[in-house]
Amino acid sequence: MTDRTLPTRTPVFEKRLKQRYASERRFKALGLGAIVFSMLVLLFLLGTMTINGIGGFQRAELEVPIDFTEVGISGDAIQMEQGAAIQSLGAQGLQTVVEFYAAAALGEEAAAQLDANAWREVAREIIADESILRGTTTFELPASSDLAAGYAGEGSPEMRQLAGELSERGVLAKNFDPGFLTRADATNPQQVGIWGALKGSILTMLVTLALAFPIGVLAALYLEEYAPRNRWTDVIEVSINNLAAVPSIIFGLLGLAVFLWIFPNLRSAPLIGGMTLALMTMPVIVIAGRNAIKAVPPSIRDGALAIGASPVQLVFHHVLPLALPGILTGTIIGMARALGETAPLLMIGMRAFIATPPEGFTSPATVLPVQIFLWSDEVNRGFIERTSAAIIVLLLFLLLMNGLAIYLRNKFEKSW
């Protein structure tokens, strides 16, 4: 072929075209860059939390062999209920026994760095298995938070040296700490656990679900199926849309001014927290519910009416069952948001230090996000890892809930 060009393809044109294509490529790269940046931030965030958090599920423990055949501790106490049994073992001098064997095995200096509550863990193991009292057992007991800091390469030089010596002898190591999932808050990072906060979260979420789900679904049904087009309906719709966008802290102020005024004795109770979060979650459920109801085709309604169903029968026998998967998806997403919510719960006093898991809906409690907030404020370096571990637990729960929502959406999604 000859290199005959079209008359418009002048060199100037060629140059401009090249520039335009270059700018096209730049623009595309910018778009990709924005996405890559967002993904990198997400990965970095999750990565730091995971790396820090893995250490939070472990704790520094000292190996202490105890020969119970030589000490006269009686096992009678074990039949009692747990608190009394531990007290009875303590009265028999279990703490001294533990300290004595720790000193014998590790040396005086290291034994002083045993956690002050280490003997309670020995007591618990004895209660779980009485045969321990008839032989020699090696216990993994928590080190003091100073020694733990030394082991992590922080803290005072003496502790770092002591930790180095002990870990070389193989008696100090970081072990997985199952107690982290079963204990409640404490002042010492070696002794903290998240069960207290988790239980508080679960109780709070139950209250939220019990209030927000029925009210939200019923309101969505009313607005979508029955509401006459008039000013009242407009007011309801506007207030629901506005509530969905009101900052969460405002709901906290409402809870503080109204709920705590009605129930002054229930400060920081899951009941009040759940009621506050329910007001926040309800609009989300209403909006999701209306969309799900809207998606039910009119032919179903016409069919039901044609065979003589009343409007209420039509909605409760036909529309609601068909819209339910969509409503449930919206509800789970709303609940996931409520589970991660912190600010309104701070307002109604759920930030108190609570060392025992809540017993019911009216006992003082804290929730997982607030626990994370409280630990992040602690000065003790040992709390950093614990905080990240708590964050991992929270994120796992959120992932589970969102995964369930996506599963429901994919499984029940219908195109009519």
Added chain:
Amino acid sequence: MSPAILFLLALGLALAGWLAARARAWSFRRADPGVRMAARPTYHAWYVALWIALPMLLFGVVWTILAPNLVNQAVLASPAAADLPAFGFQRDTILSEARNVASGASSAVFNPEAQALVEPFREAMTRYAWIGIAVSLVLAFLGGAWSFLRLKPDFRARTRVERTVMTILLLASLVAILTTIGIVVSLVFETIRFFGMVNPLDFLFGLHWGPDPMSSPDNPDPTRYGAVPLFWGTIFIGAIIAMIVAIPLGLMSAIYLTQYAAPSMRRWVKPALEILAGVPTVVYGYFAALTIAPSIRDIAQFFGASNPSSESALAAGLVMGVMIIPFVSSMADDSIAAVPSAMRDGSLAMGATKSETIRKVLVPAALPGIVAGVMLAVSRAIGETMIVVMAASTAANLSANPLEAMTTVTVQIVAMLTGEGSFDHPATLSAFALGFVLFMVTLALNFIALRVVKRFREAYD
């Protein structure tokens, strides 16, 4: 009386009524097989069940709120309460201690004065619990008997039940209005009390913020309640720094996802962005405080900034911007998708490249929607609490330097309400005034944004 027991009792009695009424309705038909029932037996059953359960539950709600006050009054009227201190904090402590012991929440009293009150408390609680149960049983019986006696073959039970159901539906949707009213009333009420102590003009236009919760609540110093530094900090962090991050990144990722990305990539990236939106704010706050803020300080120091703050506005703003990216992105996504494809096709047919089409046709056409999305994003950013509580400072500072410590409205609300101050102190009440301002501003932003979106949608329909 525990509300749970009452609730279960109501359910059980309603079930009994349900079964009895259905049996009765069937008996009409058995007695006279030719009878034409006005409603199916199930509706008769529901009619009676509702008449049993609803009065009981309504009474239960009222009683749960009322009973503690009645118990308190009974205890205060008892002779044991005569030697209580007259008013104030100590009296409340003693009362609540005695109440806790009497209800079994704690095992022993700390104040010896409280010991004498435990018995009166326990007595009063038992008495009112029994009164509550008795009254609710009477109500259930009356409601059940009355409705049961009305059952007849030609009784229109379905209409009645459906009317009740409709009323319940209406009430459920009124909860939203009640909540809005509750928010406005509680904020306005406390704000008026605050403005009774501090001049609104001093509050809205004063340049110095530093309430002292420990000072005397009478005659507060109005020069310490100037909220302008808080407003500035909020705008600077939420509307300027965060938006500088969120708008370009959110808009560009929306454009890439809608215009360039292959469907397979879209399938993965969209959920990932949703994860970014679903991370709780307390986690972002921790991330900002632990990772971002110290590195920003170190970088600033490396470049010779003198004494940068470790609680800089920049750290909080950047992380908040990242949090907002998915929000801006999904709003932009929606408004770009709403532009008619004829406009896009026309531009491409004229020989424009894809990026030229996007920049010169799609984005300008979608601009109202994008602007509305940004307004919604701003309203979310200025109401965001945990990131700034954890990463920003509590010291008010009127400055345009992003490396300096700044505080925001939400930080101060948290600080004022979680401190030790009493509820009547202007410092505590100022939190409600700040909340009111925040509420009004977010409301206005949302209102305008929704209007813009609506008008914009109509323009292309």
